[in-house]
Amino acid sequence: MRLPGGGEDARARLARASVLVVGAGGLGSPVVALLAGSGIGRLTVVDPDRVELSNLSRQTLFSSADVGRSKAEVAVERAASVDPDLSVVALVGTFRPEMVAGHDVVIDAADSSAVTRAVSDACAGADIPWVWGAVLGFDGQASTFWDSRGIDFHDLHPVDSPDSGSCEIDGVLPALCHAIGAVMASQVVAIVAGIGEPLLGAVVSVDASTWEWSRTALRRGPSSTRPSRSARVAVPELRAALSDSAAVEARPVVVDVRTDDERATGGIPGSTVPGRLPESASDLVVVCERGPRAEAWAISARSRVGARIRVLDGGMAAWRAAGGPLDVSPEPSRR
Incomplete structure (x- = not known):
C-alpha cells in the first residue's frame, strides 16, 4: 500500500483485522468489494435476502447468474476470489447482537433503522467501533461511531423513528451507493491501520444531483437514549x-x-x-x-x-x- 502510513505495520494490522458487514445490498456490495482488496484478514457478511433481478443495477457485486442465491454467500465468494488468503464467513439470516463479538470493526449497510439501532447498541455494549452509511434518491451520508470514544448513533438520531423510504421503492442513484460505500470501506482502513482519519464526531453528506459534499460536526447529545451498561x-x-x-x-x-x-x-x-x-x-x-x-x-x-x-x-x-x-x-x- 503505497500511501503515507501504509507500511509493514499498517499491512500487518489489516491482516489481523476481522470485519463484520451487516447487509450485502446497495451499500454492502461496494463495501465488500473494496474490503476484499484491502488486505484485511477476516470478513463476515450477514444478510437474510437472496439476489433479485431488480438488484443488479446498483448491487454490482452480483450478476444475473446469481439471481435466487443468498446475497451473503455470493458476497463472500466474490471477496475470496479477489484475495484467496482472506478468511470469509457468510451468515444467512438477520442480524443478531451477539454477532459483533470477535470483530474489530462492524459496518452497518442494512438500510434499516431498526437494524442500525440494534448494531449501535450491540457495538456500544461490546466497545467496538462501527461504520454507518445511508443512501436514498440523491442523498447520501456516512459516519463512524465509537461510544466509548464519545460519539454514538444516538447522538445523530436521539429519537427512534421509522424508515422514511427505501431504495427499492423510492429509488437511488447507483453511483451514489458506490460513493458512500467507498467512504465506509475507507473507514475500516482508517480505524484499523491508521491510514487517513476516521469520521469520529462527524457526518459527511453528499447531494449526488450536484456532487456537493459537506461535513457536519457531532457532539454528545444530552437527550440521547443510548443504553446503559448491564x-x-x-x-x-x-x-x-x-x-x-x-x-x-x-x-x-x-x-x-x-x-x-x-x-x-x-x-x-x-x-x-x-x-x-x-x-x-x-x-x-x-x-x-x-x-x-x-x-x-x-x-x-x-x-x-x-x-x-x-x-x-x-x-x-x-x-x-x-x-x-x-x-x-x-x-x-x-x-
Missing part, C-alpha cells in the same frame, strides 16, 4: 444463587449466548439458550466466553424481556478459572 454478577455470587441450598424460586435462569460448538465444551449446569427461555423467568444471568456477546444480547433483550437481566462478570472464562461445575452436554440452540 448490571454484573460475580462468579461466587452466581454459584451461591444456583447452589442446592438456594430456594428454587430464587434461582436465576442462566442464558448462554455462545455458539453450539462453544457450549459443547461445557456450560453452566441448568443453563438455557435464547430460543428456550421459560416464559415465567424473572431473573436472567447472561453468559458468553468473556462478556461482550452477553452484554450485547442483554442490551437488545431489555425491550422484549420482562425480567431483570445481568451479565456474568468475566464470562465462562472466569467461571472455569474459579472451578465452577460444567455440563458437557448442553442443549442445542433454537434461535
Whole structure:
C-alpha cells in the first residue's frame, strides 16, 4: 500500500483485522468489494435476502447468474476470489447482537433503522467501533461511531423513528451507493491501520444531483437514549444463587449466548439458550466466553424481556478459572 502510513505495520494490522458487514445490498456490495482488496484478514457478511433481478443495477457485486442465491454467500465468494488468503464467513439470516463479538470493526449497510439501532447498541455494549452509511434518491451520508470514544448513533438520531423510504421503492442513484460505500470501506482502513482519519464526531453528506459534499460536526447529545451498561454478577455470587441450598424460586435462569460448538465444551449446569427461555423467568444471568456477546444480547433483550437481566462478570472464562461445575452436554440452540 503505497500511501503515507501504509507500511509493514499498517499491512500487518489489516491482516489481523476481522470485519463484520451487516447487509450485502446497495451499500454492502461496494463495501465488500473494496474490503476484499484491502488486505484485511477476516470478513463476515450477514444478510437474510437472496439476489433479485431488480438488484443488479446498483448491487454490482452480483450478476444475473446469481439471481435466487443468498446475497451473503455470493458476497463472500466474490471477496475470496479477489484475495484467496482472506478468511470469509457468510451468515444467512438477520442480524443478531451477539454477532459483533470477535470483530474489530462492524459496518452497518442494512438500510434499516431498526437494524442500525440494534448494531449501535450491540457495538456500544461490546466497545467496538462501527461504520454507518445511508443512501436514498440523491442523498447520501456516512459516519463512524465509537461510544466509548464519545460519539454514538444516538447522538445523530436521539429519537427512534421509522424508515422514511427505501431504495427499492423510492429509488437511488447507483453511483451514489458506490460513493458512500467507498467512504465506509475507507473507514475500516482508517480505524484499523491508521491510514487517513476516521469520521469520529462527524457526518459527511453528499447531494449526488450536484456532487456537493459537506461535513457536519457531532457532539454528545444530552437527550440521547443510548443504553446503559448491564448490571454484573460475580462468579461466587452466581454459584451461591444456583447452589442446592438456594430456594428454587430464587434461582436465576442462566442464558448462554455462545455458539453450539462453544457450549459443547461445557456450560453452566441448568443453563438455557435464547430460543428456550421459560416464559415465567424473572431473573436472567447472561453468559458468553468473556462478556461482550452477553452484554450485547442483554442490551437488545431489555425491550422484549420482562425480567431483570445481568451479565456474568468475566464470562465462562472466569467461571472455569474459579472451578465452577460444567455440563458437557448442553442443549442445542433454537434461535
